[in-house]
Amino acid sequence: MSTILVIAGKEIRDGFRNRWVVAATILLAALALTLALLGSTPTGAVKVSPLIVTVVSLSSLTIFIIPLIALLLSYDAIVGEIDRGTMALLLAYPVSRGEVVIGKFLGHLAILAIATTIGYGAAGLALVAVSGGFDAAAARAFAAMIGTSIMLGSVFIAVGYLVSAVVRERSTAGGIAIGVWLFFVIIYDMALLGILVADQGRFLTAGRLSWALLLNPADAYRLANLTGFSNVAMFSGMAGASAQAHLGLPLLIGALTAWTVLPLGIAAAIFSRRQL
Amino acid sequence: MTASSVELAGVAKDYGGHWALQDVDLTLRPGECTALAGHNGAGKSTLIKLIIGLIRPTRGFVKVLGENMAASGSTRVRDQIGYLPENVAFYPAMTGEETLAFYARLKRQPVSRNSDLLARVGISRAGSRRVATYSKGMRQRLALAQALLGQPKLLLLDEPTTGLDPALRQDFYEIVRKLRDEGVTLLISSHALAELQGQADRIIIMNCGRKVADGTMTDLRRAAALPVRIAIRLAESLRVAVNDSAHPLASWTPKDDRNYELSCLEQDKAATIQALGSIPVALADVEVTQPGLEDIYAHFLKRVDE
Numbered sequence: 182m183s184t185i186l187v188i189a190g191k192e193i194r195d196g197f198r199n200r201w202v203v204a205a206t207i208l209l210a211a212l213a214l215t216l217a218l219l220g221s222t223p224t225g226a227v228k229v230s231p232l233i234v235t236v237v238s239l240s241s242l243t244i245f246i247i248p249l250i251a252l253l254l255s256y257d258a259i260v261g262e263i264d265r266g267t268m269a270l271l272l273a274y275p276v277s278r279g280e281v282v283i284g285k286f287l288g289h290l291a292i293l294a295i296a297t298t299i300g301y302g303a304a305g306l307a308l309v310a311v312s313g314g315f316d317a318a319a320a321r322a323f324a325a326m327i328g329t330s331i332m333l334g335s336v337f338i339a340v341g342y343l344v345s346a347v348v349r350e351r352s353t354a355g356g357i358a359i360g361v362w363l364f365f366v367i368i369y370d371m372a373l374l375g376i377l378v379a380d381q382g383r384f385l386t387a388g389r390l391s392w393a394l395l396l397n398p399a400d401a402y403r404l405a406n407l408t409g410f411s412n413v414a415m416f417s418g419m420a421g422a423s424a425q426a427h428l429g430l431p432l433l434i435g436a437l438t439a440w441t442v443l444p445l446g447i448a449a450a451i452f453s454r455r456q457l
Numbered sequence: 458m459t460a461s462s463v464e465l466a467g468v469a470k471d472y473g474g475h476w477a478l479q480d481v482d483l484t485l486r487p488g489e490c491t492a493l494a495g496h497n498g499a500g501k502s503t504l505i506k507l508i509i510g511l512i513r514p515t516r517g518f519v520k521v522l523g524e525n526m527a528a529s530g531s532t533r534v535r536d537q538i539g540y541l542p543e544n545v546a547f548y549p550a551m552t553g554e555e556t557l558a559f560y561a562r563l564k565r566q567p568v569s570r571n572s573d574l575l576a577r578v579g580i581s582r583a584g585s586r587r588v589a590t591y592s593k594g595m596r597q598r599l600a601l602a603q604a605l606l607g608q609p610k611l612l613l614l615d616e617p618t619t620g621l622d623p624a625l626r627q628d629f630y631e632i633v634r635k636l637r638d639e640g641v642t643l644l645i646s647s648h649a650l651a652e653l654q655g656q657a658d659r660i661i662i663m664n665c666g667r668k669v670a671d672g673t674m675t676d677l678r679r680a681a682a683l684p685v686r687i688a689i690r691l692a693e694s695l696r697v698a699v700n701d702s703a704h705p706l707a708s709w710t711p712k713d714d715r716n717y718e719l720s721c722l723e724q725d726k727a728a729t730i731q732a733l734g735s736i737p738v739a740l741a742d743v744e745v746t747q748p749g750l751e752d753i754y755a756h757f758l759k760r761v762d763e
Contacts, residue, residue: 187562191548198550266546270603273509273540274563277532456472457511 184276185284192288202292205250209300212246213239217308230319231312232305236326239301240406243330244399247297248337248362254289255341256358259452260351269457282346282449286338293334301327322410329405332437336398337361339444346448346455369397391428398440405433460523461486462611462642463508468517470503470666477503478666481517485644487610490637492653493646494754495663501646502543504663505613508644509540522610536564539609543616543646545600549589553580553599556588557606566607578602579628593620601629612636614645618652630656650750660750662757669757674750681756683748684720687729691715692739705736715741 196202217235259282262268271281305323309315340361348354373393376385385393394400409430463485470478478500485491493501506512507519510526519526524534547556557571575581578598583591591599597620604612618626633656637643647653653660660677662670670677694714695704709717721729726745733740748756 183565184563187559191551191559195548195550266542266544267548269506269511269542270540270545270547270560271563272511273535273538273542274560275532275535275565276563457506 184280185287188276188281188284189288189291192285193291196288196292201254202296205293205296206300208250209246209296210303211300212242213301213304214307216242217304218311230314230316231308232316232319232323235304235308236319236322236406236410239304240326240330240403243326243333244403245366247293247330247334248366248399250296251289251293251334251337252341252358252362254292255338256345256354257351258285258289258342259345259448260348260354261345263457264351272457278453279449282342282445282452286342286445289338290331290335293338294331297330297334298327301330318410322406325409326406329402329409329434329437332434332441333398333402336437336440336444339441339448342448343444343451346452365397365399370400395428395432395436398437401428401433401436401440404428405430405437409433462522463644464520465504465507466517468507468514468519470500470507470512471515476666478507478514481666481668483661483668483671485611485642487642488637488640489659490633490643490645490657491659491661492657493644493661493663494648494650494653494750495646496648496758499663500666501663502615503666505540505615505644505646508611509538509613510535536607537610539604539606539612541600541604541612541614541617545596547588547596547599550587552585552587553591553595554584556599557584557602560603561606564607571602574602574605577605577632579625594622594625597621598625601632605632609641611642612644614643616646616648618647618649626652650754654750662754664758670753677750677753677757678748679723681748681753682722683752683756685723685726685748686718686720686746687726688716688718688742688744688746689733689740690742691717691736692741695736695738 213235216238217231220231220234220238259268262271268281272278301323305320305327309320341358344354344357344361348357373385373390377390394404408428461484463483465481465483468478468481468483469476481500481504483504493504495501503512507514508521508526510519510521510532513527522534522537526534548559551559553575554571557575558568561568561571572581572584575584578601580595580598580602583595588596588599597617601614601617604614618629621629630652633643633645637658645653645657654674659673660670661668662677670680672680689709692715695706706717709719711717719729730743730745733743
């Protein structure tokens with residue numbers, strides 16, 4: 182255990198030193214503040230908490246930005262250290278390869294968690310301060326969004342590690358990481374939409390669609406935030422969808438967890454067999 | 458006889474169709490400094506990586522300090538091994554002190570001893586600087602410092618003196634001698650043969666993945682059966698025609714009327730020199746040239762190439 186913490190601690194310090202934490206925090210805070218302050222303007226008339234509006238708009242943006250940050254953090258983690266030659270020395274220490282993978286993962290996850298919590302948290306606090314009213318239910322939904330955003334990040338860090346453990350070249354890892362991002366964030370949903378339109382519900386029934394959405398961590402995240410809390414679901418226009426999709430919050434959280442644990446486990450297994 | 462620290466039997470390593478090592482048997486004992494010589498690509502680094510457990514043998518077994526290194530639970534034994542990799546790389550953003558502290562924690566060693574270690578390798582003043590600013594020699598010294606963390610019983614040094622200037626090499630071998638006297642098992646790979654000659658108790662020569670020689674300097678000299686060159690100069694010239702079979706130096710090669718040369722085997726050397734007493738004229742000079750490690754090395758590599 183202590184070995185894992187030593188490796189995680191080193192990654193976190195690297196993250197602070199090379200300005201990753203600062204840059205990601207500023208980026209996320211800027212996006213969140215922009216959406217929060219611009220997006221909450223029209224809500225006065227419909228009596229919806231500005232936090233809820235922000236959960237809807239910010240979670241939609243998070244689907245694009247958090248996986249990108251996570252993949253950029255992680256694609257280099259294994260292949261890069263092998264390439265630069267630092268891995269040979271690290272593995273000559275009393276450290277197992279599984280500990281290296283888990284330690285680095287926890288370090289990168291901490292970097293992303295710090296940036297997300299501070300960046301989004303600051304925006305949330307600013308919004309509460311500006312709008313005046315504090316709505317406990319809305320605050321819970323906002324906190325849940327921060328939590329699930331970190332989980333979404335952990336999924337893509339794990340996927341990035343899997344890429345990093347498989348390939349021989351850092352540039353290949355970077356290319357595949359971009360492909361992974363495009364696939365899960367953009368192509369998957371467009372393909373589903375295309376099939377839905379062409380198929381007219383014959384093959385892709387509502388039940389099958391639910392499973393198809395669970396198979397994409399970005400969709401699981403979207404559903405968790407847009408349908409997981411009734412106050413948000415009402416506003417996002419997903420109240421009907423949430424009733425149809427029969428995917429409860431625990432199932433969606435379970436999908437995100439599985440999407441983290443499986444790729445990470447496979448990455449560790451592949452890395453353990455890899456020749457240096 | 459003390460128990461062996463490292464034991465390799467019938468080890469072979471296949472890198473996708475290319476045999477980096479074949480049929481290597483090797484035993485290293487405590488308090489013994491072994492030099493590993495060979496061309497680039499002879500399998501020196503592969504052998505060291507097998508011992509530390511970075512790679513697993515395709516055939517044969519590797520046992521280090523009583524542990525089978527192919528077994529998954531073998532990581533603990535690395536607490537007692539120091540390793541200096543070839544072309545060592547550190548994390549450039551960390552300082553020398555942070556680097557050493559990181560590795561000390563991984564080895565479960567108190568960080569408090571690190572400043573002594575940095576002083577021992579002569580970079581204590583640069584300890585608070587980032588490793589990215591270090592010269593090659595300083596990085597090599599930091600590499601040696603991390604290898605010495607936690608008083609290892611086995612030290613594997615892969616090309617440790619590359620990038621060190623001659624004065625630093627002397628310091629380095631001073632440290633090595635001290636460790637050997639403390640009973641540490643040392644394996645040093647290098648292609649700087651001349652500097653290994655005086656340092657190693659034992660020399661192993663590798664070629665194309667095979668061990669072609671293993672023994673002390675004297676063992677190798679005898680096994681190589683390289684000729685000893687004897688050159689003599691006479692005080693005055695002999696008044697006998699060179700092609701006359703009665704000439705006392707008939708088997709020698711004349712350089713001119715006073716200088717002669719002869720190559721003979723190690724075991725015939727003494728008798729040849731004794732026979733010089735029967736020459737009717739006085740000797741002005743005798744010069745005996747023994748083969749050096751470079752010659753022995755060249756001999757063993759040639760024998761395999763043929």
